[in-house]
Amino acid sequence: MPIYDSPNSLSNILHCRRQKLAKLIDFPVVIWAGNTTPRNFAANHFPFRASSHFLYFAGIPLKNAVIRLEEEKLELYIDNITSDVSLWCGETYQREEIADFIGADAAFPLTELETHLFGAATIAVQDPATWTQQSQLLGRWILPLSPPQGIDLELARAIVTLRLIHDDEAIRELVKAADISVKAHLAGMQTVKSASTEAEVRAAMESIIIANNMTTAYNSIVTVHGEVLHNNKYHNPLHSGDLLLADVGAETEMGWAGDITRTFPVSGKFSSTQKDIYDVVLAAHDACIAKIRPGVEYRDIHMLACLTLTEGLVSVGILQGDPANLVERNVHSVFFPHGIGHLLGLDVHDMEDLGDLAGYKEGRNRSDLFGLSYLRLNRSLQSNMLITIEPGFYQVPAILNPARSKYKYLINWEKLELFADVRSIRIEDEVLVTNVGSKVLSADLPTDTSTIEEIIIS
Amino acid sequence: MPIYDSPNSLSNILHCRRQKLAKLIDFPVVIWAGNTTPRNFAANHFPFRASSHFLYFAGIPLKNAVIRLEEEKLELYIDNITSDVSLWCGETYQREEIADFIGADAAFPLTELETHLFGAATIAVQDPATWTQQSQLLGRWILPLSPPQGIDLELARAIVTLRLIHDDEAIRELVKAADISVKAHLAGMQTVKSASTEAEVRAAMESIIIANNMTTAYNSIVTVHGEVLHNNKYHNPLHSGDLLLADVGAETEMGWAGDITRTFPVSGKFSSTQKDIYDVVLAAHDACIAKIRPGVEYRDIHMLACLTLTEGLVSVGILQGDPANLVERNVHSVFFPHGIGHLLGLDVHDMEDLGDLAGYKEGRNRSDLFGLSYLRLNRSLQSNMLITIEPGFYQVPAILNPARSKYKYLINWEKLELFADVRSIRIEDEVLVTNVGSKVLSADLPTDTSTIEEIIIS
Known part of the structure; x- marks a missing residue:
């Protein structure tokens, strides 16, 4: 002991x-x-x-x-x-x-x-x-x-x-989990260029976790098909134009979880279309984190992500119209069908064994709206809560196909075809709510495309 | 698919x-x-x-x-x-x-x-x-x-x-599992000198398995305390004089298992006492494999291991007396308390979910004798059975303490003290029974001390 x-x-x-x-x-x-x-x-x-x-x-x-x-x-x-x-x-x-x-x-x-x-x-x-x-x-x-x-x-x-509300000891453990998760992601980035399959990148990442006498907090997602949101297969070969989505977190011996996602190019270089969408997702990520402080409603953070993503997709030409109006029509959910994040603690979705008791404030219930219905946290933030912020962009065939008629004019379908090499991007960090705002526990892992490219090439 | x-x-x-x-x-x-x-x-x-x-x-x-x-x-x-x-x-x-x-x-x-x-x-x-x-x-x-x-x-x-009796397809899968298990062990040997904990060696081994899109067939044992026979902790630091026991096997995507054990020195060099005992265990390993062919009783292979180990321990001076007589008195079980091996297939102990139905021929039951009671297989061997051969030597405090009075004169307790740096050795290979004798599926992984030393140092 x-x-x-x-x-x-x-x-x-x-x-x-x-x-x-x-x-x-x-x-x-x-x-x-x-x-x-x-x-x-x-x-x-x-x-x-x-x-x-x-x-x-x-x-x-x-x-x-x-x-x-x-x-x-x-x-x-x-x-x-x-x-x-x-x-x-x-x-x-x-x-x-x-x-x-x-x-x-x-x-x-x-x-x-x-x-x-x-x-x-x-x-x-x-x-x-x-x-x-x-x-x-x-x-x-x-x-x-x-x-x-x-x-x-x-x-x-x-x-x-x-x-x-995490106490000091919980935070010490969560920091340990975040640190090793960061190291695992760095190892993944450093391996991707020489790897020939998803499995090889997964091995590089999980070996860091195992070497530190930890375990994975959940079944890792390491895939060039991140548009399959819960993808626990690792058999795909890596091709030079692919983006690899890695959602991997360490769990300490005492059970405290890490949860980080990065998306990076197999070749070491984002294509211009990949960089465009990546920066849209990153803008949402950064905007959400900037708003986090005690008293803020997490649902508002989610809606901010929806709006920021929509603004970005309008600016690259995939969406057409007024961003606020597009969000009202739920168009963003075609590309961002999940919630902006969740609680993190002893469980990667903390206390999900209790249903929505932890995630939803008493009296609040899940929305019926597609996308928003998957929001796992709907509470006012308090100091020492640990949450994830994980906006994403996905081209999921099962969502896009019905959207072709539903959003015929709001989505520029011809333009979208130009982004065929962007099947999925997610950027996820762990954010601790503090008295004065927030602290990103996974901050040592870069989010910007140029630093990520440097890590891969180095 | x-x-x-x-x-x-x-x-x-x-x-x-x-x-x-x-x-x-x-x-x-x-x-x-x-x-x-x-x-x-x-x-x-x-x-x-x-x-x-x-x-x-x-x-x-x-x-x-x-x-x-x-x-x-x-x-x-x-x-x-x-x-x-x-x-x-x-x-x-x-x-x-x-x-x-x-x-x-x-x-x-x-x-x-x-x-x-x-x-x-x-x-x-x-x-x-x-x-x-x-x-x-x-x-x-x-x-x-x-x-x-x-x-x-x-x-x-x-x-x-x-x-x-494995068919051709089963054997193809089992060969795949053995091949990746061999590679995992080579990676372990190549890492041990630079590793500072058991966990780091485990990581090197399991990352080979993960990279090949396989899983571990059982919870790996990677430990400097192999005398704890089922040791699934990996927190111990590695010291220069330690022997590391690694019992790690890969499982193919279709579920077929590998199971190999090697014991190797952290420093890259067996001490003379470690080499002495290692060679005793290896002699038992080799003698057993040499006897495997259709028609042979697996229990006889087990007893051959007991006798060969006993002969070796007499020759190094730890046991005193006539080897056959010592085996009859069950003295070997003090240092070799488990069976010589088991069936291997879709399960690492194949079909153990059926109790002893697979392991024991109809009408045969487990022995009451300490040591022999843990023999998992008691059948006549047939072509295309896959079995493990895994003799070992362990200094288990819980066994040695009562043995001090029981075997006061048959064990040279003073001499044994000289072997304090040999807490545990196991050498395990997978052996396929063939028409003409046997084929070691894990044969690409060396068993002799000098080749193992070369791999570690290289």
Whole structure:
């Protein structure tokens, strides 16, 4: 467990989080870490990932452990490993040592949990073996895909309140994740010219993450077909005229996520059409970041991105008309069909396991409008929130085809054909809201075309 | 789907596998691919891995698909993706195109499956959402951790019969996996001298796998503490006197696994004590491989490894007595507590999802003896079986401590102390049983200390 500089600091942080939680709720809380999930057979499992809520209050990824919080107290429930397991998996820390390390007030074997559950709220974990156990022990369904009810809902709201606003330790971890994500992207840029497939660039990027003893926070997107928005294949060959879109983020050992996207030319040189559109997207990116400060509505940032992108597309001649009017008609969504970003924390879409509880302020709901409906965050920004800003431009056949009649005159279809070498561009940075405005955690990674070209060629 | 050289070859292979299956059973078979498993929230899932039995009979990793085999016929059940999904995930192949590609005789949406299940046998998949569905649709419990019963057991036995003996296509895939695994190990050796942590060596190895658009077949072991047998941590710093144990294998896009282990010195130079023990392990490795041919009992290969290791440890002075007698007293298990290897195929421990059905010949059961009890394969070898040979030497505190009294005079404990810099050595190769003997699929990766030293230094 030589993870934090001193166990003392970890137990202080966790105590502080419990204090804040205790101010919001007056019932006990039990949080499960979850267990490994089998891949092709039981012993060949996916790498263990503790549930994010557990990581927030327990600090370290303990397999098959449970914590119970009541007022400011912390109890740990975990079984010591048997001697047979220790033969294969090595000596590990005993329950009391772990309890000491995280500052638990008491520690018990898992069998004791059953008698300490009265009146406790919980949050569903993702792995079915554990949520089945949660449901059985608590005597009610605890399902990861169903909205929480009663005290579980109260708990979820309280946790959202805490996790929305990152404390110093969270920010330290998030900075670490951002730093390694930046290094991964630099490695990607430095490899693209000599690589012959997407997979080779992905390897260069992920090897930085692995070498730093981190994992990817999500399945990387590294593709010359970024217009397939969730593209987790890496088999395409790289051609000289292609733009490569890389959406890759590192996750620290404690579970905190990075999330950065860059789009760069395989040849090392943007074509003039690619540069034109890139600069439109970059203008939206920069305009949004410039507006970020406490009190600003994230939805307004999204709408600013839509307007700035539209202005840019008008100026290059792809759109025709008054930008504000075009945005009103939702024309931008043809090329920018997703939201401007999301919360970032222990999850790459932070707390998305709770549906829109974290992303949407109470009383607000998703829009029905295409494009805006995919906005994942609709709240007023507060200091120490971490959000992404990720405008993009995509030529998605499934969107363009119906748009040909719908927006026959607002889009200059002939002009658009000149931009056939711009299938997809996204520029994504991580932005921490601060008291005075914002701080870009991924600022060490350049966004401008000339510096990116220099990195690739160098 | 541009995966196989020609769709025709894939459909022929699959037809051939169905023909063989139809000779063994006379009831219909339904095999589920399974679905993705969520990591920290539903949309952030682990990379999809289709069930191995599905991959064997469907050839390609189709998410949430089902196949039905009856006599030589193949039916595919899969839903076309909706336009909303295609927006995010791109255009994909339609049901009929996929059916055509794999040579299915008919294709249906998933809703049709329910009416085609009468009398069908199946195999449990790993992901709970899918095995719950299997159980509901078939009206009986289909659990991955419970032994199959009735026709499901008959099916499992028939599949074991097929999958034990690899066909040409399987061997082609296994050779691909072995080749990339070899390259990964070479990269590891070439990195170890300049690396400062285990994680950096792991990164060099896995980046080869990722760059070739493959995945790891299991969680890599890359550690200076190989005496922790299942070590999936990579945080240890590398010191000049350390031996690094790397157990890393690639898995092809179609799911076929590689599995190789090498142990090499961080400094590039084995110490004399390390070389002494390494050569003992290598002698066992070579002796076992030399004996492999059809008709040989794998258990005898295991016992040969025990004897050869014991002879070597007697000659270096760690064990005292007659080697055959020492093996009879199970002294070797103090330093070699696991089996000599296992089946390799679509799973790194092939068909371990079926318990010991594949590994152990009908009527044979696991031994109670420490060490031998971990032998995963106890069958007579046949041509086109692929097995691993992986003798090792480990100083596991949890085993050595009780052995101090049990084997007080048979182990020269003072002498053993001189070998403190040899915490763990394992040498593992993949061996294909052939008509005339065997072929080592990982033969391009050297095993001898001097060539390994040359690779590291070069």
